[in-house]
Amino acid sequence: MADRVIVLSNRPAKVKSEHKIELTLDVKRTPLTSRKAPEFRNYFNMIWKELDIHV
Template sequence: MADRVVVLSKRPACVKSVHEIKLTLDVERTPLTSREAPEFRHYFNTIWKELDIHVK
C-alpha cells in the first residue's frame, strides 16, 4: 500500500508522473478496503493508461 505512486517511462527511465494517493475510507485502510474507496477506480485507470503496456 502506497501513499504515492511514481510512473516511470520506458528505458532509459525518467519520471512520467507522480500520483499522491488520497482515499476516503471510514474504516482501517487495507488492500481490500482501499478498493472500495470511490477514488480507487480513477487512480487505477489513470495509472494503468500511463504505463502504456501493449500485450502482444
C-alpha cells in the same frame, strides 16, 4: 495501496508522473479496504493508461 505512485517511462527510465494517493475510507486502510474507496477506480484507470503497456 501506497501513499504515492511514481510512473516511470521506458528505458532509460525517467519519472513520467507522480500521483499522491488520497482515499476516503471509514475503516482502517488495508489493501482490500482501499479497493472500496470511491477514488480507487479513478486512480487505477489513470495510472494504468500511463503505463502504456502493449501486450
